[in-house]
Amino acid sequence: MPAYLMDKGMGPREAGIALAVISLANIIGTYLSGYLGGLMRRKYLLSVIYLVRSAAMILFVALPVSEVTVYAFSFVMGLIWLGTVPLTNGLVSQIFGVRYITTLFGIVFFGHQLGAFLGVWLGGYVFDLTKSYDLLWFGSIALGLLAAALHMPINDANVVRDEPLIQQA
Secondary structure (H helix, E strand, C coil): CHHHHHHCCCCHHHHHHHHHHHHHHHHHHHHHHHHHHCCCCHHHHHHHHHHHHHHHHHHHHHCCCCHHHHHHHHHHHHHHHCCHHHHHHHHHHHHHCCCCHHHHHHHHHHHHHHHHHHHHHHHHHHHHHHCCCHHHHHHHHHHHHHHHHHHCCCCCCCCCCCCCCCCCC
């Protein structure tokens, strides 16, 4: 984000404020996502988050870059950025139970970290080749739409287990 904003003529001050806005909105968004995940089906909330991300990116790329658009985009992205964590954790524990939640969520978290690494590395590689962030934005929008579509059909029914979760001695 800072490099993109500086390429668009914004200064380091605005880039720093944008990151701070994202961070502060993350607190609100993560709490709200966890709360809403207790009231609504998590797979649908996850789909909505990914759709909102894509819509926010479309608007951000389409509108002229200004302090207002940067801070508005940062706030929206912050609200939904880490909001996937409580929803994903809740969905995994809902489907598979809590006995192996640390292992299962560790696998999910590893996948996210691998994706984050590849996204940043590939992003830098594409920027070096094209001298533009456009392909990165369009790719991110497409991935958001794909993620929304993939979450909709998740079978979020609890898995029936033959063994009790707590072993009797």
